[in-house]
Amino acid sequence: MPMMSRWCILVLLALSCPESSGTDAGVKVKITQKGLEYGRQIGIATLLDNLKTIKVPDISGKQDLSPIGDVSYSLTGIEIVDVGLPQSEVGLVPGTGVSLTISNAYINLRGNWRVKYLGFISDSGSFDLAVSGLTISVTISVQSDETGRPMVSSANCAASVGRTSITFHGGASWLYNLFSSFIDDALRGALQSQICPLVSDAINKMNPHLKTLNVLAKVDQYAEIEYSMVESPVISASSIDLGLKGEFYNIGAHQEPPFSPVPFSLPLEDTSMLYMGVSTFTANSAGFVYNTAGVLSITITDDMIPSSSPFRLDTKTFGNFIPQIAKQFPGLKMDLLVKTATAPTVMFAPNNMTLQASATITASAIQPNTTLTPLFILNVDASVSGQIYVTGVKVAGNLTLNTMNVTLGTSFVGPFEVKSIASIFQLVVKVAVIPKVNDLLKQGFPLPAIGDMNLVNTQLVIMKDYVLIGTDVQFTI
Incomplete structure (x- = not known):
């Protein structure tokens, strides 16, 4: 399920990253006196x-x-x-x-x-x-x-x-x-x-x-994160501050997104050895990368619906709400192709992460010869909340669907009332999409690290426009 995994990684990045394309930093690192x-x-x-x-x-x-x-x-x-x-x-x-x-x-x-x-x-x-x-x-x-x-x-x-x-x-x-x-x-x-x-x-x-710093950390076959320093370290009386690019790129094609990092400052904390600020820019640069690559899509099939569910992804179920589907395509399974219309947008507010996504859902009947016959296309605007946590030297997350707004884009079976099937699509997303996404989000994406560095006593707080990670470090020798 490679297409889905790409979308999941994007959402995960939404759970912990920044905005960058100039010399401003998307990720900031502060080394304290304890460090x-x-x-x-x-x-x-x-x-x-x-x-x-x-x-x-x-x-x-x-x-x-x-x-x-x-x-x-x-x-x-x-x-x-x-x-x-x-x-x-x-x-x-x-x-x-x-x-x-x-x-x-x-x-x-x-x-x-x-x-x-x-x-x-x-x-x-x-x-x-x-x-x-x-x-x-x-x-x-x-x-x-x-x-x-x-x-x-x-x-x-x-x-x-x-x-x-x-x-x-x-x-x-x-x-x-x-x-x-x-x-x-x-x-x-x-x-x-x-x-x-x-x-x-x-x-x-x-x-x-120090040369083992992962200035280009590979995420998958499509994307890598650049963690190179955008300027020389800033040395103050209390800390060493590093500004890292923190930007996602398509592998082999470094194209800048149409937005830049928003300046932000790390708080004056000193109880941990290391503080890391990951701004919305990184998440949004990931959205730009994966959307540009055309891989933010997922196909939902009936076998992804729990067997205990009374709802099935077939023309019989949809025929209860759109009778012409059951008449024209009786007894057929269906699939739903979910594809982003624009790059998703991540927003960080104190103790809250929200991802806004606009997508299309193309519903098709699966013919006996496996060809697809389009039935209708819906436009979807969704809001998703995320929980973020650090595992190893990676950031991982868990998603919860907040709201979905569904409107009709194109119908190939004649007019019908979208409101009658909106709850079905919300159920599909909750029971078929979100669990699969969360399984993939557990894999995490790499944070900037040097050599055999481990993070211990780690805490994570969502701030305005960035995620703050406070941690001690250990190096295995």
Whole structure:
């Protein structure tokens, strides 16, 4: 039943989408401080792994130490034993991006030392170096890349090695105090020069994940949703705001609809990690796409009517209201072709979603050789209410018929009173169309998502002109 499924997906989109065709956003996303905190936890784990890869090269040199003169030294086999980032904070830098500050970090190393002095005396041993009070501060710039996806980079970075404590093992103990000052300086410099490049690398490692944003999310063989960013992210003191196109297109034929997104703003909420506003534009762009493709139609046959119903879709039943049908076409089954006359229109009001649709219903008698003989064409204006919910990383919905207004368009069997059969068509829609539509609406349509992102603790509220989704997120690793 492919035609019907197309119509169902359209209605589902009516249950949660926006209006777009220029640079205005059809879908808006707000990342709150709570969301940044979750990102900090993931980022710190990545940075910790990066810092564990610090490679300190062998260090050698010569120092003039009184009273023994020149002392040649070398530090070899230096390796990281442990790294800790116990304290970190994340914040927002308006107009730029995200600030990350790490304090009281520590790095523990071990290695071997060797010295030679007085031209022929040498000594050697091992050492442990504990670096504490390490601080790192970095600003992460958030921008849009050429594909309309978010992109991050290190805008600036500063690292400061705090206190160091060296424990020597082996060798002559009287050398330790002489030796500790220049081994401390050498290792401090080697560490400090590597920290910011490793921080920058950890930040860059986020970009492959950001590139998984579904900027073109396929819905079916006819349509896809574009979620590319229409402008660079807006960074305020409390959130990162993304404007996404949120527009449906025919696959392979991106034609703009004759309407544009209506500007809207997300409320100042911060109890969830992420807020998403999906405006009426997306739903209405879906209607335009599917109507243009000519697939918003459904054929209703008698086997779609519950067997318990006294009403049957045949010329006998309709003959009770239109006698000429029973006389001209006795004992035949009928079908009803429902097809939109114009693209449906979705409206969001507080706690209410309504879809207005204008359609035609062509009633035909099915001849013994399966050919169809048109009986009459009706014009229908219908109003449908919808309930919307989030399932997984999709939006799904459920429909209820509100009202139907039926008028006669064309009759091929002579004049008749449409009012007498209006209740029949309302019953057909309720028992045959709506249940099938709702089964398909359960499949949902994709929301913008990155990688293996899951939505948890999700709430959905219908606002004026858009649907507001508040949610926490989790990434499966």
